[in-house]
Amino acid sequence: MSAVDIDLFKPELVFFDFEAKDRAEFFQKLAVELSTRGYIKDTWLDAIVQREREYPTGLACQAMSVAIPHTDPEHLQKPYIAVIKPQHPITFEAMAHMGDDVSAELIVNLGLLAHADEQVAVLQALMGMFMDEAASREILEQTTPEGMVEVMCRRCQA
Known part of the structure; x- marks a missing residue:
């Protein structure tokens, strides 16, 4: 999965027990976190x-x-x-509007400066990792930002 620049994973961008009642509140709160750290524009x-x-x-x-x-x-x-493990799953619509809504247990927000082809490659690499049961289990077991970064980086390089 070399398509993922593992230097983009940082402990300051890993959030556990992120509290949000819905997707709108999730994005509002994440915007505050990312803006405070200088990652996003208004x-x-x-x-x-x-x-x-x-x-x-x-x-x-x-x-x-x-x-x-x-x-x-x-x-x-x-x-x-940014890697976010919400306090409670947050409802997202299914990718490509196919299927039922998804109760996301993990949210990976990509802030890439890459071209569309590179972005698609990163998305595919991450989706492959999330479809791997052992990788998914290891990711969900993490309790520290440093541990999450280590696992995400290692799994992205596998």
């Missing part, structure tokens, strides 16, 4: 909400359900990958 929130509406990112895998929201590079200050 346009990010509206852009990611709009993109998620048009191109939903929920993915129901066998081992866990995830969402991989992202938006266009012009809404970013610098590249990042």
